[in-house]
Amino acid sequence: MSERVLMKGNEAFGEAAIRGGCRYYVGYPITPQNELTEFMSREMSKRGGKFVQAESELASINMAYGIAAAGGNVFVSSASPGIALMQEGLSFICSAELPLVALNVSRGGPGIGGIQPGQADYNQVTRGGGNGDYHIPVFAPASIQESIDMLYDAFSLADEWRNPIMILADGMIGQMMEPVTLPEPKIPVSEAEIAIRKPWALSGTKKGNRSVVKSLRMQPNDLEKHVEKLFEKYRQAEKELVKYDTDRIEDAEVVFVSFGTTARIVSEVIDMLTEDGIKAGLIRPISLWPFPEEAFSKLNPKTKVVISAELNMGQMMTDVKAAVCGRFPVRLINRTGGIIPTSLEIYERAKKILGEYR
Amino acid sequence: MRTIFEPTKGMLPVDTSYCPGCTHGIAHRLIMECVEEKGRLGDTLGVSPIGCSVVAHEFMNIDMCESAHGRAPAVAAGLRRVHPNHLIFTYQGDGDLASIGAAEIIHAANRGEKFTTFFINNAIYGMTGGQMAPTTLIGQKSTTSVEGRKKEVNGMPLRVSELLATIDGAVFVERVALNSPANIRKARRAVMKALEVQEKGLGFSFVEFLSACPTNWGYQPIDALKWLTENMIPYYPLGNLRCPEEVK
CATH class of the missing domain: 3.40.50.920 (Rossmann fold)
Structure with a gap:
């Protein structure tokens, strides 16, 4: 049975992520999304997940990369300048074809900018602030309910596409409160199941194959082939993910x-x-x-x-x-x-x- | 017939891409021999850095991932969250660990992350062609310090093991050298202890290997080991800086 409650955006993001299958959250304090990091620090261990406070956004996206490489359903959140710091990692993760959910509760820029709501990260998130040819599907909610629905689906979507999924919610949505309906929690995937469902993930060679997660391709022919393969996926995404x-x-x-x-x-x-x-x-x-x-x-x-x-x-x-x-x-x-x-x-x-x- | 020696199954039967006289090969083999001796090849995860050893996963016969420059300790921390009981290590050079990745290694140590970092210190950036590293010695010439490193400009070479040994969470810290058979045997013992620390869940463990880069130092392999012995060891003294009672 679904619950009808009054929730603040930032807390609703966390609740929806947990109900949607998020098992790992990595965060670093930055306004206007701090209530989410605080919520996850309280909730994750109670709900069978793990919370990590990283030393920087550089570290948080790379911890998330490690979690995703090991097959975990991972969620990172930040706000505009913090998302800027994550771009190297996001480019790497796209190349390595790992699932991950990222949330940008965006504020004004450029530079440190301000902490009031903004949408000036449009180019950052849709063009990709990182290097190289890649894309990240980006969804922008207009209400807390829509954010919940998006985050609830984002983890299975990321798994399906083996690509990061980005939610761009401006600071207004993070900071306001609205009545929402919470979906039923999905049954989380156990660590034992990961090795079966994700044979490419790092869980040790005892599983029967050797997994290598990487983004380096020194031979231009190999790299071109790899990028073309990524773009077959992106072309498909352009058809299927339009909303x-x-x-x-x-x-x-x-x-x-x-x-x-x-x-x-x-x-x-x-x-x-x-x-x-x-x-x-x-x-x-x-x-x-x-x-x-x-x-x-x-x-x-x-x-x-x-x-x-x-x-x-x-x-x-x-x-x-x-x-x-x-x-x-x-x-x-x-x-x-x-x-x-x-x-x-x-x-x-x-x-x-x-x-x-x- | 009795087998008296066979190569470790921890290394794939392929040629490495390392230069003649480079000590990466020795470090790889020591680590993988120790993992094999512990019977953990099937559940060990490694993180390779940016640098010559980014391709370590082409030689080490375990599950591995690459990492962005300097971020290996963050990546290993992520792997650890999913796999609480696996053996996990990062393998990082001095540009990767001591320069761009200084924050990640310090905070991994400070959290007492239960993985091992193997730190290859050859006092230079190898893969990019011999630029100055934070560990380059005073007076040592590199392609970005052609007159030799100067204290006034670049500061003193960073002693990473000593730095990490001040952190509570770094429970095992040892510096070894790959310059002689005797020191290589000592290095192997340090690797075994570091892995034991991890298996016992005691905290972060760290082994620094003083290593040779004949190509970028501009020496023949044997002269490079001599240079390491005469110049690196006096500035980077060998020995254990921290060791928990449980593995002594």
């Missing part, structure tokens, strides 16, 4: 594109515009990589302008423009630095922009 929501786009003259917290504010803006008799709609990318290009084929020819609304300087615009493919003008409504615009601010800016095209 988005649309709202009233069928006859909209202004279509917003927005994810996470911003999408919730935009939903209110659409109601306000509708009351004014303006037909407005929303494409909400849930998967940021793969970006839901197919959603844009549903835009009607009467659309006058597409507005990307983001908490950064317009990082998602590149993807939106590529998806719109010159059919409609693409404009930006944004705030950055940790400022969250009110629905009224977006409404007024959107009306002004629409005025230029009517």
Whole structure:
């Protein structure tokens, strides 16, 4: 039976991860996700898992790599500059094809930036801040319930794809409270089962084969073949992992594109515009990589302008423009630095922009 | 017919990629002989570093993974969380461990992580072609200290074993040298003790091997061992720095 409770985002992330099969969590303090690390330090040992506080994010992602290499279902979390420090590890883990779940409770940047909510890590998480050819599927929740559902599924998804799965939840979602329904806990995989289910994992040669987990390929031909193999997987992921929501786009003259917290504010803006008799709609990318290009084929020819609304300087615009493919003008409504615009601010800016095209 | 010697099953029957006179081969063999002697080849996990020995997994006949530069102790800590009873070790050079990985080794030691680190100190970066390491001796020439290492510019060579021996969690710390048959036998005893410490769950164990890099030092193999004996051992004294009662 599922439970209905009031939870803070950061704690809900932890609860959902544990219920979704997370057996190992590695963290390092950084705002605005500290309640999650604290929650996991309290809960993991009680729930048959293990908690490690690493000495840095460099160490935490590499501990997680070790856990994943040994076949454990592992979860790491951090916030923007901490995720930046993990990029070397994430690139390595993608090459080694290991499952892992990473959560970025993002804040403003660049540099240390600030600690208020931001979405300026869009490029970092969708392009991969690490070196080399690789991709990480990234999902952006717009509510605590959606975060729970994503984290609950993320561990089996990571196992299935043998790749990191990233959840990008902005600081607002981490810090707010909402009523949520918690899913039934999955039965955790025992260490003995790991050797059977994951013969590639390090558990000793006594299992009958010798496992080597690596990312070095000194011969260019070997490396090219390996990368091409990774990209066969990514091409498949582009088809199967696309996820988005649309709202009233069928006859909209202004279509917003927005994810996470911003999408919730935009939903209110659409109601306000509708009351004014303006037909407005929303494409909400849930998967940021793969970006839901197919959603844009549903835009009607009467659309006058597409507005990307983001908490950064317009990082998602590149993807939106590529998806719109010159059919409609693409404009930006944004705030950055940790400022969250009110629905009224977006409404007024959107009306002004629409005025230029009517 | 009675078998009086056979190569350890811990090493795969392949040629290594190491240069003539390099002591990686000796260190590999000592470690794997000890693992075999303990009957643990089937449940030992190794972590190779960045450096010449990144490919140790092509020679050591156990489950292994590579690690990003300097991060082997974090990786081993991860392996340990999943496998509480396996033998686990990291094998790291001095650029990897003493420079870029200084934080990871100190914190692994401080947590008293129950794995063993084998530290190959040859006072230089080998794989990248002979640059100065934190362990390069004063006056020693390298491709990034062509006039020799200077104290005023680069500080003194880092004595990692002494540093780690100040940490409570590092319960076994010993420095050995691979420069003579007698010292190699002592090195083997240190490896056995370090693994025993781990098996008994006493804490973090660490063996530093003073090693030769004839290629990047610019010496013939025999001269390299002579240079090691005359220059490295006086600055990096051999011996045990910490040993728990249980394995004495």
